[in-house]
Amino acid sequence: MDSIKNIYKIGNGPSSSHTMGPQIAAQKFLDKNPNASRFYVELYGSLALTGKGHLTDYIIKKTLGENKTTVKFDIKTNYDYHPNGMKFFAYNDKNEKIDEWLVFSVGGGSLRELNEERSEGKANLYPHKTMDEILLFCEDEDITLLDYVKRYDDCTYYLNIVLDVMLEAIEKGLATSGTLPGSLRLARKAKDFYNKYKKVESFSNLMYASALAVAEENASGGLIVTSPTCGACGVVPSVIYPQIIMNHVSREKIINGLMIAGLFGNIIKYNGSISGAEVGCQGEIGSASSMAAALSAYLLGGNNRQIEYAAEIALEHHLGLTCDPIDGLVQIPCIERNAIAASMAFDSAKYACLTDGSHRISFDYIVGVMKETGKDLSDKYKETSEGGLAKIIKC
Ligand code: SF4
Incomplete structure (x- = not known):
């Protein structure tokens, strides 16, 4: 990887x-x-x-x-x-x-x-290719998933820049109103959600507002961080922002969480796909939700098995999700989907942390199922705007 x-x-x-x-x-x-x-x-x-x-x-x-x-x-x-x-x-x-x-x-x-090996990155930094292998290795070495990433791929400096861009995208999106570019003339909603959060200081309200803020910035060509893609770029930042603003979680801890989330994203990219054109939205929003669930479970104090379980739950319950953006714009269903996927990520983390982390279906297995499901999906639902929502509502 x-x-x-x-x-x-x-x-x-x-x-x-x-x-x-x-x-x-x-x-x-x-x-x-x-x-x-x-x-x-x-x-x-x-x-x-x-x-x-x-x-x-x-x-x-x-x-x-x-x-x-x-x-x-x-x-x-x-x-x-x-x-x-x-x-x-x-x-x-x-x-x-x-x-x-x-x-x-x-x-x-x-x-x-053409025909270039897709799954192998140019720099093969990691000695393991699956989460099962990584978890066993961590058990043998008595280390955490965070220790594991730091051992092979410590990118703390870069992730500090990443976090700055994520937070800037949220703050810009929360402060901006008006209409998004494109044929739908879709109104931006993040600012409105943020104003509602300020009246009733709820974690969920701020999470929704943050997801909308980043996704709306993305839809208007703003500067964002793929996590793991542009269309799904609001999910990971939106589980981070309320943790900083409301729970005062330290910057160092957030960077650690991004490392763990990145590891899960990497395994999906390596063994499955993060391309909506290849496997549908399960590969974009599903992967982002899985990464955000791993990050949230880490912040909730989860151990290796609980973190892996959280990531598995979030991906499993996005299986089969289609990509059918209306008029080819990354707006409907994409923007709202970021907020809902963030919510599922956080719930998956809470759920996993209520267990001892043992479960029947592994994260690796779900990544494989996602890839197979993606192959079986009709091309109409893989970023072609020829089916689903895109067909029902024609601009
Ligand atoms: S619906 Fe398609 S374009 Fe929109 S976020 Fe999902 S994969 Fe990306």
Whole structure:
């Protein structure tokens, strides 16, 4: 597994796979072809079907040069390897092709080339590949999950930056009202929820407000942290913020919690998927809820087994969740879903911490089931906006 830094990528919304990944790919292609006179880019599969709402063409043109870039939405081409394919072409001033590159945005801002091993990160920092292996190792060594992450992948410095960006996104979102960009003309709700929290100081109210704040920032192209994706970026911060504001949990403890959450996100990315275009929303919101549950269980004082149980519960009860964003925008159902997934994460943590941590279905097993369920889901429910809510409500 790669560093958990790749679970927490800092960038602009609204989509890690449809905005961040294509932006990174376009920048790489530009760096390789700095003297190209013009660029032509084809988007395939889910990128072609929902790229407009996710601002894929906008970000590619912005990166390669508005005046010299043409983007085509090719809805007929789809690669079995991954539904988020794109091909870049560069031409010289004689209109001769000088380069081309087929690349895939596989979720969380990560890129892979055709048939490249997807699950193996470039830096294989961890000696274990599953949570079962990690838990056994921790038992043998008599260490906590936090000790484990610190031993192999201590990124305290980076996570301090991550936490700052998360908190800034919450505070900006809580202070902003108005309408989100896009055809839905959706009103921002976070500020209203925050005002209600101030009247009745409830943990849940602040959690909902924080989730909405970050998800609304994401939907308007603001700076956020993938955790593990843009569409689900409000879940983890929203279980953190009330702990800081209401329970005065220390910054150090929150950073520790982010390490543990990152480990769970990493295992899902490694053995399952965090791409809505590949496995539906269970891979995005379900994964975020699972990470937030692990973090919350750690803050509640849970031991290794209770933390693993919390993460398992939150993922299990998101199995089968479809991705059907209306008009391809990361707004409905995405924004509200962040708040509800945060609530489920916190409840999963409380539930797990009321037990001794023993349970029948392991986290690893649920990650496998999530992947299989994702394969069985119709493409209509995997970020194509061709079924479900997206079909019922057409803009
Ligand atoms: S429905 Fe879920 S997976 Fe799909 S765009 Fe929204 S948050 Fe992402």
